[in-house]
Amino acid sequence: xxxxxxxxxxxxxxxxxxxxxxxxxxxxxxxxxxxxxxxxxxxxxxxxxxxxxxxxxxxxxxxxxxxxxxxxxxxxxxxxxxxxxxxxxxxxxxxxxxxx
Amino acid sequence: xxxxxxxxxxxxxxxxxxxxxxxxxxxxxxxxxxxxxxxxxxxxxxxxxxxxxxxxxxxxxxxxxxxxxxxxxxxxxxxxxxxxxxxxxxxxxxxxxxxxxxxxxxxxxxxxxxxxxxxxxxxxxxxxxxxxxxxxxxxxxxxxxxxxxxx
Numbered sequence: 001x002x003x004x005x006x007x008x009x010x011x012x013x014x015x016x017x018x019x020x021x022x023x024x025x026x027x028x029x030x031x032x033x034x035x036x037x038x039x040x041x042x043x044x045x046x047x048x049x050x051x052x053x054x055x056x057x058x059x060x061x062x063x064x065x066x067x068x069x070x071x072x073x074x075x076x077x078x079x080x081x082x083x084x085x086x087x088x089x090x091x092x093x094x095x096x097x098x099x100x
Numbered sequence: 101x102x103x104x105x106x107x108x109x110x111x112x113x114x115x116x117x118x119x120x121x122x123x124x125x126x127x128x129x130x131x132x133x134x135x136x137x138x139x140x141x142x143x144x145x146x147x148x149x150x151x152x153x154x155x156x157x158x159x160x161x162x163x164x165x166x167x168x169x170x171x172x173x174x175x176x177x178x179x180x181x182x183x184x185x186x187x188x189x190x191x192x193x194x195x196x197x198x199x200x201x202x203x204x205x206x207x208x209x210x211x212x213x214x215x216x217x218x219x220x221x222x223x224x225x226x227x228x229x230x231x232x233x234x235x236x237x238x239x240x241x242x243x244x245x246x247x248x249x250x251x
Contacts, residue, residue: 014210027218029196042130055204057129059137061195061218063174069214072206 006097008081015075015099017046017054020067021085027060039088041066046083048075048099054083075099129202136199142191142226145199149189150235155228158236163227165242172244173218177225179203180212183236185229188213194223194244219244 004021023041031038041062046054053072075081077099084094129149130137136148143153164178179188188211190200195218205211211229219225219242226239 029220051208052206053208055206055209056201056213057204058201059197059199061192061197061200063216063218067214067216069178071210071212072208073210074208 004083004085004093004095006081006083006095008097008099010075010077010099013073014071015048015053015073015081016069016071017081017083017097018067018069019046019083019095019097020065021083021093021095022065023085023087025060025062025064025066037089041085041087043086044068044083045085046070046081048072048079048081053081129204136202138197139199140197142193142198142224145191145197146189146226146228146235149199149202150187150228150230152235155235155237157238159238161227161229161236161238163225163238163240165225165240167241168243168245169219170245172220172246174216175219175242175244176214176216178212178214179227179229181229181231181236183211183229183231185211185231187230189228190215190217191226191228192217192219192223192242193226194219194221194242196220221246 006019008017025040026038028038040060044056054070079099081097086092133148136145139145146153162180169175186205189202191198200217203213222243224239224241228237
């Protein structure tokens, strides 16, 4: 499981984030076909300076290497965005990106 | 266990609008609403997440998705609303289970989310927004052609 890529841009007070997590996102059906255990991201949370700016609970139906885009206000250039995902197996991964 | 009044008092700096206690974070949708994630039927899943499937179809909830998805494994979907939604969710009726994602909109968040989803066949994608306890929704049919040329 590799790094989550994050691009965060601030424009007119709104930060737009485009991120891509690296995860096989194997659904139950796919796992059955491959004889593997299903595993997919179930929660993603992003924070800036400790404040939550994005939070989603997800199912097995997000595409492989899930791409996401979201927006929020209240942050400044140079602030660090932390994006953490958790998957069905309990594994977590945190990526960071600077708001430009 | 900290009682609720003390806990809310600690939430300094959170915007005045709908203060969502941290224990209602999206993380809990997977843990506290397990039936939502196994519900086959879209209305059942909506009821599990929001408590009711009584939604008002509204143009104020925007759902962007392709008319035809050539690759059912990667379908870009964007849901957004200018209303002050505190939760937004995506459902579809083409897969064995209907709930796809549930977004908790934090105080500084803007309800405008894009993701890429999988659909095993043609189906209807539904976006639901919870605005002050009232549910608004919009739907769109996405045709999925697996492996073939469009149409």
